[in-house]
Amino acid sequence: MLDKLFKPKSIAVIGASNKSYKIGKTVVDNLTISYHGKIYPINLNEKEINGLKCYKSILSVPGKVDIAVIVVPSKNVPHAVEECGNKGVKYCIVITGGFKEVGVEGAKLERKIFETSKRYGMQLLGPNCFGLMNTSIGLNTTFSPIMPKEGNIAVFSQSGALCATLLDWAYREGVGFSKFISLGNKADLNENDFLETLEEDDETCVILGYLEGVVDGEKFIEITKRVTKKKPLVLIKAGKSSSGARAVSSHTGTLAGTEKAYKAAFIKNGAIRAESMEEWLDAARVFSTQPLPNGDKVAIITNAGGPGVIAADACDTYGVSLANFSHETIKKLRDNLPDTASIYNPVDVLGDADPGRYGIALETVLKDENVDGSIVILTPVATTRPFEMAREIARVAEKIKKPILASFMGGTLTDAGIKYLEEHGIPNYCDPGRAVACMKNLIKQHQNTERVEEKPTIFGDVDRKKVEEILYQADKPNVGFMDCIKILEAYKIPVVGYGFAKTAEECVKVADKIGYPVALKIVSPDILHKTDVGGIKLNIEGDESIIKAYDEMMVDINKREPDARILGVNIQEMVREENKEMIIGVNKDPQFGHLIMFGIGGIYVEILNDVSFRIAPMSKKDAYGMIREIKTYQLLTGVRGERPVDTDCIAEVLMRISQLVTDFKEIVELDINPLAGFEKGCKVIDVRMTRGN
Numbered sequence: 001m002l003d004k005l006f007k008p009k010s011i012a013v014i015g016a017s018n019k020s021y022k023i024g025k026t027v028v029d030n031l032t033i034s035y036h037g038k039i040y041p042i043n044l045n046e047k048e049i050n051g052l053k054c055y056k057s058i059l060s061v062p063g064k065v066d067i068a069v070i071v072v073p074s075k076n077v078p079h080a081v082e083e084c085g086n087k088g089v090k091y092c093i094v095i096t097g098g099f100k101e102v103g104v105e106g107a108k109l110e111r112k113i114f115e116t117s118k119r120y121g122m123q124l125l126g127p128n129c130f131g132l133m134n135t136s137i138g139l140n141t142t143f144s145p146i147m148p149k150e151g152n153i154a155v156f157s158q159s160g161a162l163c164a165t166l167l168d169w170a171y172r173e174g175v176g177f178s179k180f181i182s183l184g185n186k187a188d189l190n191e192n193d194f195l196e197t198l199e200e201d202d203e204t205c206v207i208l209g210y211l212e213g214v215v216d217g218e219k220f221i222e223i224t225k226r227v228t229k230k231k232p233l234v235l236i237k238a239g240k241s242s243s244g245a246r247a248v249s250s251h252t253g254t255l256a257g258t259e260k261a262y263k264a265a266f267i268k269n270g271a272i273r274a275e276s277m278e279e280w281l282d283a284a285r286v287f288s289t290q291p292l293p294n295g296d297k298v299a300i301i302t303n304a305g306g307p308g309v310i311a312a313d314a315c316d317t318y319g320v321s322l323a324n325f326s327h328e329t330i331k332k333l334r335d336n337l338p339d340t341a342s343i344y345n346p347v348d349v350l351g352d353a354d355p356g357r358y359g360i361a362l363e364t365v366l367k368d369e370n371v372d373g374s375i376v377i378l379t380p381v382a383t384t385r386p387f388e389m390a391r392e393i394a395r396v397a398e399k400i401k402k403p404i405l406a407s408f409m410g411g412t413l414t415d416a417g418i419k420y421l422e423e424h425g426i427p428n429y430c431d432p433g434r435a436v437a438c439m440k441n442l443i444k445q446h447q448n449t450e451r452v453e454e455k456p457t458i459f460g461d462v463d464r465k466k467v468e469e470i471l472y473q474a475d476k477p478n479v480g481f482m483d484c485i486k487i488l489e490a491y492k493i494p495v496v497g498y499g500f501a502k503t504a505e506e507c508v509k510v511a512d513k514i515g516y517p518v519a520l521k522i523v524s525p526d527i528l529h530k531t532d533v534g535g536i537k538l539n540i541e542g543d544e545s546i547i548k549a550y551d552e553m554m555v556d557i558n559k560r561e562p563d564a565r566i567l568g569v570n571i572q573e574m575v576r577e578e579n580k581e582m583i584i585g586v587n588k589d590p591q592f593g594h595l596i597m598f599g600i601g602g603i604y605v606e607i608l609n610d611v612s613f614r615i616a617p618m619s620k621k622d623a624y625g626m627i628r629e630i631k632t633y634q635l636l637t638g639v640r641g642e643r644p645v646d647t648d649c650i651a652e653v654l655m656r657i658s659q660l661v662t663d664f665k666e667i668v669e670l671d672i673n674p675l676a677g678f679e680k681g682c683k684v685i686d687v688r689m690t691r692g693n
Helices: 023-034 074-087 104-119 160-173 191-199 217-230 242-252 259-269 277-289 305-318 327-336 355-366 386-399 412-423 432-450 464-473 481-490 504-514 543-560 602-608 620-629 633-637 647-663
Strands: 010-014 038-042 067-070 091-094 123-125 132-134 150-157 177-182 206-211 233-237 297-302 373-378 404-408 498-501 518-523 536-540 568-573 580-589 593-600 611-615 667-677 682-684 687-691
Touching (some): 010 023, 023 038, 074 091, 074 104, 104 123, 150 191, 160 177, 206 277, 217 233, 217 432, 233 259, 259 611, 305 373, 305 432, 327 355, 355 386, 386 412, 404 412, 404 432, 481 498, 498 504, 504 518, 518 543, 536 543, 580 647, 593 620, 611 620, 647 667
Parallel strands (some): 010 038, 010 067, 091 123, 150 177, 297 373
Antiparallel strands (some): 132 177, 518 536, 580 593, 667 687
16 A cells, blocks of 8 residues: 555655746645645755755755655656665655656666666656645645645546646536546556555545556456446546557557457456546546436436437437336326426426426436436526526435436526536536436446456366467467367367368368368468468368369469468368358457457458457356347347357357466467357357467
């Protein structure tokens, strides 16, 4: 835990200054305004700063120093860190930039200060960071002129500029924070360290994060799975596009990671992903003010039909269920609302509704056990009294502890009501769709808290020793087809009948054993695309046909690839039974480990791009979730008289593949395409595999 970092008794500012345009001056100013511990400015040329005695070196400071904030030029940082180590400082916050974000020389400098800190048992925040805040003790080591009020939202960010922007927004909106952390280049302390601390922080109820990459993906998932069961974790992950990834690299020198891997990681850990600053801040507001619902059923109250329809459409988009009211609720609404009002969900209280009518409708639906939360929409018309309406909503919110989100639409006419709502902890969203999105986040977090962790499925009938023998005797990264098939068989993954031959006569013997029809596929380390050179022959029936196909294949390849080394041919069973072709792929992501893909396969996989991803190891829930997630899932269930596919068999194959790559981390790529799915069972038709170190 980082207790001394957030609650230091003494702080030194190395590079403190009396010059108003210097960061060292701003940091000292911020500390002297609200921090009550000991402050030691360090500067060779100053005697006093803000009435505080200035020291020429941290080594001349009397007593202990818990934190050193370093704002000297980058070339002087190594010396400053060395002196901090000699002084026994526990933490260094290096605000100075000019490290790995600027290139190779900067990276060397960063490595040097990291190694120095480790030698002395210190921990570094940064370099190239904005600093940190702890509002509960008035600690502000940043160079922001704004100190937010106390609150229950903690923020960590890789972007210092984003920190400054968020602080400015929070100050204007009156939003409070508990902790504020700028990660910078993450030479030492990183998101995982702070997530573990914030997990146990009683002052923090909501965690926001801006990430451009993670340092240890597997540990990140492990920690965030724990965190999200206790507290909402809302993350912006930047660098998901190719251009964004390049910008990330130039910004912090951080490996951005693949977008698909991060999506899979967020599914696994329960984090809520914000796609924009607006979504990020909306989520912060709703989680810091509203209770979690007990389910996903929502009631909409509106004084206008159009906005009510917009909200209902948004519910469908975000997967939020409109509640079905009980008979008692419908009767009470019918008795208390005008005859022309809509008493079903969405409830339309009509344009002339006064605050009392709104209050009755809202209180009535929230008392219904079928309703888990409500969205209240108001449009400004001549009879609307937004301030009184807001007061009535706040009254109901105080009485009934279910989430209530407001959408007071318009501008000038609703300002007073919006201000009253937000002063009483009820967030307002000018667009009903934004309110629905926030309700969805509340629902997801409720599901996180109820989540029962399902352990990965482990099969006891696999032959690890056989796979070890095959993988360790391979002298090249690409594992041969026959060896791939044997590896799958060792893990009880069903494959088509197969064999290997070097001559036409051997082909006949193998085909007779497998049973016709069969396919022939050339085996050559020099031929990547077999179809292009005539290296595949399909639907071969009978001994004479297979001899003819073999001869034709050799002639075609000799014409098109005369220098290719031919090792022989693979003979495979041709599938007769009606089936659907699917693909299963594995790629070893540098941050999160093995990323498993599933989708519709065959020749159209790259065109359709209809695939889902999970991170190994996978549970049964993960496997079935992958299958149901693809857009063409209904094709697997059987449409227009077609037979359904055995999804139980497919799910088992996914779980066995997950176990295989978890057991053998040296498998860096695996591609099964196609996997033929039948009404009963499934079979691997083609497979490729790459082994790493």
